[in-house]
Amino acid sequence: MSEPKIKVLYIDDELHNLNAFKAAFRREYDILLAESAEEGRAVLQQQESEIPVIISDQRMPGETGIEFFESIKDIYPYSLRILLTGYTDIQAVISAVNIGNIFRYLQKPWNEEEIHQTILAAFEIYHSRVQLIEKNKELEKAYNELDKFVYSASHDMRAPLMSILGITRLARLEKDQEPEPYFVMIEQSVLKLDDFIKNIIDYYKNNRFDQEIKSIDLKTLIENCIESNRYQTGSKEIDFRLKVDQQAEFKSDELKLSIILNNLISNAIKYRNESANPPFVDVSAQCDENQAVIRVADNGVGIPESEIENIFKMFYRAANNNSGSGIGLYIVKDAITRLEGTISLQSALDQGTTFQLEIPNKL
Amino acid sequence: MTIPGRSYTFLHIDDNNLDLLITSRFLQHAKLAETVHTYTSANLTLQHIREEHFDELPIIILLDIQMPELNGFDFLDRFAELPPAVTSRYHIYMLSSTLDPKDRTRVQEHPFVIDLLTKPLDTDLLRTLLEKLPD
Numbered sequence: 001m002s003e004p005k006i007k008v009l010y011i012d013d014e015l016h017n018l019n020a021f022k023a024a025f026r027r028e029y030d031i032l033l034a035e036s037a038e039e040g041r042a043v044l045q046q047q048e049s050e051i052p053v054i055i056s057d058q059r060m061p062g063e064t065g066i067e068f069f070e071s072i073k074d075i076y077p078y079s080l081r082i083l084l085t086g087y088t089d090i091q092a093v094i095s096a097v098n099i100g101n102i103f104r105y106l107q108k109p110w111n112e113e114e115i116h117q118t119i120l121a122a123f124e125i126y127h128s129r130v131q132l133i134e135k136n137k138e139l140e141k142a143y144n145e146l147d148k149f150v151y152s153a154s155h156d157m158r159a160p161l162m163s164i165l166g167i168t169r170l171a172r173l174e175k176d177q178e179p180e181p182y183f184v185m186i187e188q189s190v191l192k193l194d195d196f197i198k199n200i201i202d203y204y205k206n207n208r209f210d211q212e213i214k215s216i217d218l219k220t221l222i223e224n225c226i227e228s229n230r231y232q233t234g235s236k237e238i239d240f241r242l243k244v245d246q247q248a249e250f251k252s253d254e255l256k257l258s259i260i261l262n263n264l265i266s267n268a269i270k271y272r273n274e275s276a277n278p279p280f281v282d283v284s285a286q287c288d289e290n291q292a293v294i295r296v297a298d299n300g301v302g303i304p305e306s307e308i309e310n311i312f313k314m315f316y317r318a319a320n321n322n323s324g325s326g327i328g329l330y331i332v333k334d335a336i337t338r339l340e341g342t343i344s345l346q347s348a349l350d351q352g353t354t355f356q357l358e359i360p361n362k363l
Numbered sequence: 364m365t366i367p368g369r370s371y372t373f374l375h376i377d378d379n380n381l382d383l384l385i386t387s388r389f390l391q392h393a394k395l396a397e398t399v400h401t402y403t404s405a406n407l408t409l410q411h412i413r414e415e416h417f418d419e420l421p422i423i424i425l426l427d428i429q430m431p432e433l434n435g436f437d438f439l440d441r442f443a444e445l446p447p448a449v450t451s452r453y454h455i456y457m458l459s460s461t462l463d464p465k466d467r468t469r470v471q472e473h474p475f476v477i478d479l480l481t482k483p484l485d486t487d488l489l490r491t492l493l494e495k496l497p498d
Contacts, residue, residue, distance in 0.1 A: 151463055155429045159379065159482070162460040166385035166483030173392050185381055326431075 005030040006123045007047075011040040011068065012057040012084075017108075024112055029119065037063035041072065050076050052126035053119050055106075058085035058092055066092065069100030078129045080122035084108060152326075160193040191233065199327045202259045206335050211253045213362045218285045218292060219244040221254065225261040226283070232269050239280040246287045251362040256335040261296070263328040264355050268298035273350065276300070291341075291361050297354040303347040370397045371493065372419040376408050376438065377401075377427040377458070386425065386458065386484050393486035395493070405433035409441055412449065421454055423493065425484075426476075428459040428466055435459070439475055454496055456480050456489070 010021050011034045018033045025031055032051065034040040037060065044051060054072075056065035063071075069081045083096045086108035096102045103125070104118050164186055171182045219242070226240050265281060272279035282297040303311060312333040313326075336343045341359040373396050377383050383401040390396035397419070402408040405426075411417070428435040435457055442450060457470050460482040470479040478492060 151465075155459075155461055155463075158460045158462065159382075159429075162482040163379065163381050163385065166382070166389070169483060170385055170388055174388075185384075188381060 006053065006119065007032065007051045008053045008055065008119060009034065009040060009043055009051045010055045011035075011037065011060070011065070013060040014057075017057070021110075025115065025119075028116070036060060037065075037068035037071075040068060044072065044076060050078050050126075052079060053082065053122045054079050055082045055084055057108075058083055058089075058096075059087065066095050066100040066102075069096070069102060073101050078126055078133075080126055082106060082118060082122065084110065156196050156326075157193065160189040160196075163189040188233075196327070199263075199331065202263075203327065203331050203334075206256060206259055206331055206338070211338070212255065213251050213253060216250050216252055216254050216257065218246050218250060218287055218294075221258060222261060222283050222285060222294075225258055225265055226281075228262060229265050229269055232266060234272055234279075235269050237274075237279055238269055238272060239278045241280055241282040243282075243284040244287075245285065246292075248287060248289045248361070249363060250287045250292050252292070252339055252359055256339055257359065260332050260335050260339075260357065261294070263332045264296040267328060268296055268300060268353070271300040271302075271353070272298065273300045273352075287361070289361055289363060292357075292359045294357045294359070295354055296357075297352065299352040302349040302351055302353055303345075304349055305347075308345065308347065369493075370395055371421070371423045372397050372417065373399045373423050373425060374408060374412075374417075374453075375399055375401050375425045375458075376403075376405050376430075376435075377425075378403050378430040379427070382427070382482065386482075389484050389486050393490065395486060395490060405430060405435070405438040409433075409438065412442070412453070413445065415449070417452075421452055421496070424453050424455040425458045425480075426455055428457055428461055436469060436473075439473055443475055450475065454493075456492070458482060458484060 006029050008025070008029045009032045010018065012018050012021070013035055015035065018035065022031050022033060032043050034043050037056075040054075040056065044054075054069075054076075056068055058065040065083050065085070069083070072079075073081065080103040081100060082104045083092075083100065083102050084106045085092065088107070093105055096105055103122050106114060106118060167182055167185045167189070171177075171179070222242060222244065226242065229235060261283075265283065268281040272281075276299045280299055283294070284297075285292060285294045287293070312329050333343065336357065336359075339359050341357060343355060343357050345353060345355045347353040373390060375383055375386055377386070380403060383403070387396070387399045387401060390399055400411075400417075402411075408424075426435045426438060433441070439455070442453075442455075455476050457466075457476055457479045458481075459466065459479065461467075461479075467479055470476050480489065
């Protein structure tokens, strides 16, 4: 796959110059032409993204190149501006630098090699400007997450501890009572805190480690995920069903896939419907050379329709019970994105939820 | 005038059943509670307040902050829309394990909240606060 050509806008009032410029450089660059400053602005407006390099003649009727640059520099701050002129006018050079904020000043008649070098140098700057913006966006996202994390940690990690402290004080007040109920309550809080900590570790594993693509036996992977959820509260009542139809070798990131499945299976157990007979968790997988489709279905409490769009948000908790921390599905979504896959769900209150994953096969 | 050893009616709103149980038992041990109505949903509490389920006077509300659906502050916003004849019957304290200074500021600025109490509930402190309430 070849890189798309660098876009260059050239503005000159002389048609002959425009044609000569296009003829000389069109093989290497994607050349856009304009006969006046006004036309130049129109070309800029039609573009979906900024044009990396803008070259303009200085002396044009109506508006000079410098005036044109001055008028566009705040609207297109990442473009690099180059002034091309046949006159050696020191005042124009000073204005070009001070007012038009130009990148280079070139003389006519142009030297092709010089133009090439100038365009490439300008594009390099443009490219690093754009990268910087993207990096900044990423940093901002990380910062916002950290901010949310600190806020949530004060609640999600402290709440179970304060419950345990409360139970301990209560046990002391009720010395003559049987101790067992207090242990049950303490255990419940400890498991909740442990669940949160495991989720946080998953989240960082998912974030920090690079992709490790290797061959995966889906049956073994899913069995392991079910196995690691066996000790979760309520797991004993669950009828686990598993069906795997793996037609081809499947390659993907095993760690991320197991984080996803662990979370979905754990949720299916957590949000089981106690009155279902029996509550089940049904995991099925189909795989060919292109992709693996994995479904995790349950007959649990379901998700209200109004909550579905929010469930993948960080620290969003839809259910009115005390077992969720609101980070599990956020991690799932993040991991799916990193595997370049998709996740969708269907849910009906009191009937159950089905999550469907489509993960590309990285053969 | 406050009668020493007086007990009150409480509405306790918390999404965590365990904390509801712990706090209720504390209130009973401290002999502060006549009755404790416990709620895991702030929505349902609002509904009961609107429908005037409670005729006792005054009623003390213990309100958790972080809850799904309607959180503690959302509850307060809706509560504030009720007629003064209703709201004046309730005295609200937040009860949370939060350490976030933003929560404390919000509580202090909120006209309907008397104070932010930290979990687990300190009944001696609550008694002192309740004794300061206008009769």
